[in-house]
Amino acid sequence: MEYLDNLGQKAVAAKYELQKLSATDKNRALQAAASALTAATDRILSANDMDYETAAAGGMTAALLDRLKLTPERIESMAEGLRQIVELEDPAGTVMESFDRPNGLHIDKVRVPMGVIGIIYEARPNVTADAFGLCFKTGNAVILKGGKDAAHSNAAIVEVIREALSLEAVTADAVQLIEDNDRVVTTAFMRLKQYVDVLIPRGGAGLIRAVVENSTVPVIETGTGNCHIFVDEDADLEQAVPIIINAKTQRIGVCNACESLLIHEKIADRLLPVLGRALQEKKVEMRGDARVQELIPEAVAATEEDYGREYLDYIISMKTVSDVEEAIAHINRYNTRHSDAILTQNMEHAERFLQGVDSACVYVNVSTRFTDGFEFGFGAEIGISTQKLHARGPMGLKELTTYKYLIRGDGQIRG
Amino acid sequence: MEYLDNLGQKAVAAKYELQKLSATDKNRALQAAASALTAATDRILSANDMDYETAAAGGMTAALLDRLKLTPERIESMAEGLRQIVELEDPAGTVMESFDRPNGLHIDKVRVPMGVIGIIYEARPNVTADAFGLCFKTGNAVILKGGKDAAHSNAAIVEVIREALSLEAVTADAVQLIEDNDRVVTTAFMRLKQYVDVLIPRGGAGLIRAVVENSTVPVIETGTGNCHIFVDEDADLEQAVPIIINAKTQRIGVCNACESLLIHEKIADRLLPVLGRALQEKKVEMRGDARVQELIPEAVAATEEDYGREYLDYIISMKTVSDVEEAIAHINRYNTRHSDAILTQNMEHAERFLQGVDSACVYVNVSTRFTDGFEFGFGAEIGISTQKLHARGPMGLKELTTYKYLIRGDGQIRG
Numbered sequence: 059m060e061y062l063d064n065l066g067q068k069a070v071a072a073k074y075e076l077q078k079l080s081a082t083d084k085n086r087a088l089q090a091a092a093s094a095l096t097a098a099t100d101r102i103l104s105a106n107d108m109d110y111e112t113a114a115a116g117g118m119t120a121a122l123l124d125r126l127k128l129t130p131e132r133i134e135s136m137a138e139g140l141r142q143i144v145e146l147e148d149p150a151g152t153v154m155e156s157f158d159r160p161n162g163l164h165i166d167k168v169r170v171p172m173g174v175i176g177i178i179y180e181a182r183p184n185v186t187a188d189a190f191g192l193c194f195k196t197g198n199a200v201i202l203k204g205g206k207d208a209a210h211s212n213a214a215i216v217e218v219i220r221e222a223l224s225l226e227a228v229t230a231d232a233v234q235l236i237e238d239n240d241r242v243v244t245t246a247f248m249r250l251k252q253y254v255d256v257l258i259p260r261g262g263a264g265l266i267r268a269v270v271e272n273s274t275v276p277v278i279e280t281g282t283g284n285c286h287i288f289v290d291e292d293a294d295l296e297q298a299v300p301i302i303i304n305a306k307t308q309r310i311g312v313c314n315a316c317e318s319l320l321i322h323e324k325i326a327d328r329l330l331p332v333l334g335r336a337l338q339e340k341k342v343e344m345r346g347d348a349r350v351q352e353l354i355p356e357a358v359a360a361t362e363e364d365y366g367r368e369y370l371d372y373i374i375s376m377k378t379v380s381d382v383e384e385a386i387a388h389i390n391r392y393n394t395r396h397s398d399a400i401l402t403q404n405m406e407h408a409e410r411f412l413q414g415v416d417s418a419c420v421y422v423n424v425s426t427r428f429t430d431g432f433e434f435g436f437g438a439e440i441g442i443s444t445q446k447l448h449a450r451g452p453m454g455l456k457e458l459t460t461y462k463y464l465i466r467g468d469g470q471i472r473g
Numbered sequence: 474m475e476y477l478d479n480l481g482q483k484a485v486a487a488k489y490e491l492q493k494l495s496a497t498d499k500n501r502a503l504q505a506a507a508s509a510l511t512a513a514t515d516r517i518l519s520a521n522d523m524d525y526e527t528a529a530a531g532g533m534t535a536a537l538l539d540r541l542k543l544t545p546e547r548i549e550s551m552a553e554g555l556r557q558i559v560e561l562e563d564p565a566g567t568v569m570e571s572f573d574r575p576n577g578l579h580i581d582k583v584r585v586p587m588g589v590i591g592i593i594y595e596a597r598p599n600v601t602a603d604a605f606g607l608c609f610k611t612g613n614a615v616i617l618k619g620g621k622d623a624a625h626s627n628a629a630i631v632e633v634i635r636e637a638l639s640l641e642a643v644t645a646d647a648v649q650l651i652e653d654n655d656r657v658v659t660t661a662f663m664r665l666k667q668y669v670d671v672l673i674p675r676g677g678a679g680l681i682r683a684v685v686e687n688s689t690v691p692v693i694e695t696g697t698g699n700c701h702i703f704v705d706e707d708a709d710l711e712q713a714v715p716i717i718i719n720a721k722t723q724r725i726g727v728c729n730a731c732e733s734l735l736i737h738e739k740i741a742d743r744l745l746p747v748l749g750r751a752l753q754e755k756k757v758e759m760r761g762d763a764r765v766q767e768l769i770p771e772a773v774a775a776t777e778e779d780y781g782r783e784y785l786d787y788i789i790s791m792k793t794v795s796d797v798e799e800a801i802a803h804i805n806r807y808n809t810r811h812s813d814a815i816l817t818q819n820m821e822h823a824e825r826f827l828q829g830v831d832s833a834c835v836y837v838n839v840s841t842r843f844t845d846g847f848e849f850g851f852g853a854e855i856g857i858s859t860q861k862l863h864a865r866g867p868m869g870l871k872e873l874t875t876y877k878y879l880i881r882g883d884g885q886i887r888g
Contacts, residue, residue: 074805077828159850163839172861173831251685255861270666274685276692276862297884304886390489412879413492416588424578424882433887434878435574446587446670446875447691448863460861463849464827467839469712471719472848 059246065201065234066253069174072199072231077171079228084195085144087226092140094222095187095215099133105214106183113181113207121311125182126208136187136215143191146437149456150197166464171197173255175458176247178269180261181205186215189260190233192440196458199232201254203247205261206239213237248273255460260441263368278449278457280441283313283396284368285426288385288411290402291322295329297423298401299336305399305425307340311370313442314397314429318365318375320385323349326378330354337374346376365392382407386414393417395444397426397451418444418451474661480616480649481668484589487614487646492586494643499610500559502641507555509637510602510630514548520629521598528596528622536726540597541623551602551630558606561852564871565612581879586612588670590873591662593684595676596620601630604675605648607855611873614647616669618662620676621654628652663688670875675856678783693864693872695856698728698811699783700841703800703826705817706737710744712838713816714751720814720840722755726785728857729812729844733780733790735800738764741793745769752789761791780807797822801829808832810859812844812866833859833866 076084095102106128113126155167175198177189186204193200204212212235220230236247248257251274259269263282270277287305289298305316321329326349334354337344344350345360357376364375365388379385382400389398399421400411408422419429429452431439436454443449449457491499510517521543528541570582590613592604601619608615619627627650635645651662663672666689674684678697685692702720704713720731736744741764749769752759759765760775772791779790780803794800797815804813814836815826823837834844844867846854851869858864864872 074829157850159848163843163848165849270689276694276860278862279691294884300886301884308887408881414489417877419878419880422879422881423884424880425886427887428578428880428885433574433578434580435572445691447693450875451878460865462832463834463866464837465834465839465843466823466837469709469716469838470843471715471840472723472842 059243061238062236062243062246062250065236066174066250068231069199069201069234070253072229073171073173075229076194076197076199076232079197081148083228084148084197087223087228088140088144088191088194090226091190091219091222092137094218095133095137095140098214098218099130102133102211102214102218103128103130105210108210109181109208118207122181126211128183128211132184136184139188140191143195143438146195146455148195148197150459154461161470162467163470164466167461168464169456169459169461172458172460174199174201174253176201176203176250176254176257176275178203178244178247178257178259178261178265179205180265181207183208183211183215185260186212186235187219189440190216190219192438192455192458194232196455198458201234201236201247203236203244209237209239245272248275251275258441276447278441278443278447278453279445280443280453281313282368282394282444283315283442284317284366284392284394285314285396286318286320286389286393286398287316287426288320288379288382288389288398288400289322289325289329290382290385290400290404290407291324292404292407293322293325293401294403294423295325295332298329299333301399301401301423301425302333303336303340305427306337306342306374307372308425308427310372312427313368314427315370316374316426317367317369318392319377320388321350321376321378322385323378323380326350326353341372343373344376345373347378349378350376368394382410386411390414390416395446396442397421397429399424399426418442474658476653477651477658477661477665480651481589481665483646484614484616484649485668487644488586488588490644491609491612491614491647494612496563498643499563499612502638502643503555503559503606503609505641506605506634506637507552509633510548510552510555513629513633514545517548517626517629517633518543518545520625523625524596524623533622537596541626543598543626547599551599554603555606558610558853561610561870563610563612565874569876576885577882578885579881582876583879584871584874584876587873587875589614589616589668591616591618591665591669591672591690593618593659593662593672593674593676593680594620595680596622598623598626598630600675601627601650602634604855605631605634607853607870607873609647611870613873614649616649616651616662618651618659624652624654660687663690666690673856691862693856693858693862693868694860695858695868696728697783697809697859698730698857699732699781699807699809700729700811701733701735701804701808701813702731702841703735703794703797703804703813703815704737704740704744705797705800705815705819705822706739707819707822708737708740708744708816709818709838710740710747713744714748716814716816716838716840717748718751718755720842721752721757721789722787723840723842725787727842728783729841730785731789731841732782732784733792733807735792735794735803736765737800738793738795741765741768756787758788759791760788762793764793765791783809797825801826805829805831810861811857812836812841814839814841833857
């Protein structure tokens, strides 16, 4: 596919250019891109209007329309996002390890940019500027494939950034947008292995699955979260209710929200009536086992399928268990390796849970909502990895780099 | 596919068992497996005889037959390999980073086993014991799919190890072999995402490609090496010839052997006649550009395709270039991101080469043959990664682990 081949070649050329830029050069370019976005507010808004009108006329849901919609404040916040990235340290170039071998070889393990990063995402134009900023700061060229419902918005944003880069004498091909929205092109992009070093899908479970199924480029899976909270028999019940309410309802559509609750059978009768009222107040539909339904009149029966669901909605599944081992086994069976929490004052149970649960983030006495690059202090986030290769959990700048070994000698040959 | 489903479930059950074993337990089991292999020499040899006879009758090449063939010494060396793994430190369990957040959260980033590792390899029965040892030491369950030409040998080896584990009260499902050699099963194994955390193909370019094309499980690509040596104008020519001869001919069929040579045009007339004779002596066929053919009478013309070839044979491609930048550009175009070297006394050129060449290992004045876990001091090697996710270059025990975040708090909720 000539169109993609061309894009790929330009990205590769750009990646070598970017690797030569100093931190100062990159920061100046990021600042320039930020200012350019603010200055181009009207241009971006009118592009966004076109997308919005088409989407609204096509019956897009209110929640998705809200994600698509840009305002002067939202454009300013994109610009501000780029300025925040300026403040972060570029991890590329760091010597991670150095060692000398008996034969005199000196080996440095040095952090370097990935090279070319592909990002596939849905109709959220703010991801466009954000993904560019994170990739650029770490010296990576990026190829973006945004949702077609945001096509005009993305094109405008990328155009503005590319112009700003050119004015700073930086290669505009640091960021490229795939403007052909044919599915065939998107699938071919997932197989652009000769040019793209890593592909990061950002979006819902369907998007992630499509990328994993079709890609030959290495993929970092992100963001599906069937997160659990297990309330142990020794939990502080005063603490438990606010944590559960926070994890379930503070922001409903995010991957680190709690979707499923396990309750030790010994404290079910003390916790569930109170918790049931609190969840009821927040209009959360409860789906539980027989014991849960006994103790919470509003609860309906949970099916097997419920325990595997990421609702992203005002629904929660609930189940009583007889001990921490049963809780761990249930979680490892149904979770998405994202974030799971135990609430307990029993430190031995806490340790068993921390060790036994196979998730990127395992919490003791904390809401699962903290799985987030900013909350972890990374200062940025490109996504939450739910796989085990390369990066797990919140990914910041460091996770957009790889390493290489530099080996210096004076004539060594292998015997 | 029920057969694989069953294998996968057993591996998952085993992974949780293995994570609970102490280093002492694991080492005792490895020792037991080593002794069992030695004790079962006759049993393994007669299984290997069956494979060997079938393969020989089927016309397998001498080189492949040699890889397939087991002897008492080779079985002893497998056992010795397991004993060496006992001596290594298990990286799992190490706290990689610890940090406190302003809200009181304490976050530990802890190294943990991957979980279930899949290894797909060719008819080399020694990989069977080796892959088991490395995965087991790091607390991973492993599912092996070996080449069908080694089916009886692999089955015998795995059986012996499983018996030894059982006698040590360790789950035998720490190692499982896929005994159904139908291609459909192998392909389904590559998509066994619900059970397998990472897939590592070990073998030739064709095998790697098949795994990358078909797998939905995250893959670590290994081992294709079109490695280059660039002889700069300021190279020590006395050093250059032995390095090139070593890199090309010390072991011909390995991924870190040199396949392509770039020569600065300014020293071509001094280097090439001498080098040509040395390569000729080793019976290396030379394929070069016009200048190379002019200076080495035995050299034939190189085609474009030659520059992209991993010969794994007594053949080398050769090309003159006008400077270090041209060398870097050529290498980045044709290499496989494995290992490339510059020979130069000009440290500025060396730095440009180290920074500019996009490979796992970049060498100055050293043979490319050192890209190897043992040569790097890792004490073990599961393969050489030629991709950028997770691990690059030689992979030892550490590269068979991932990490998770353990977060402890006392009731924190997100505002």
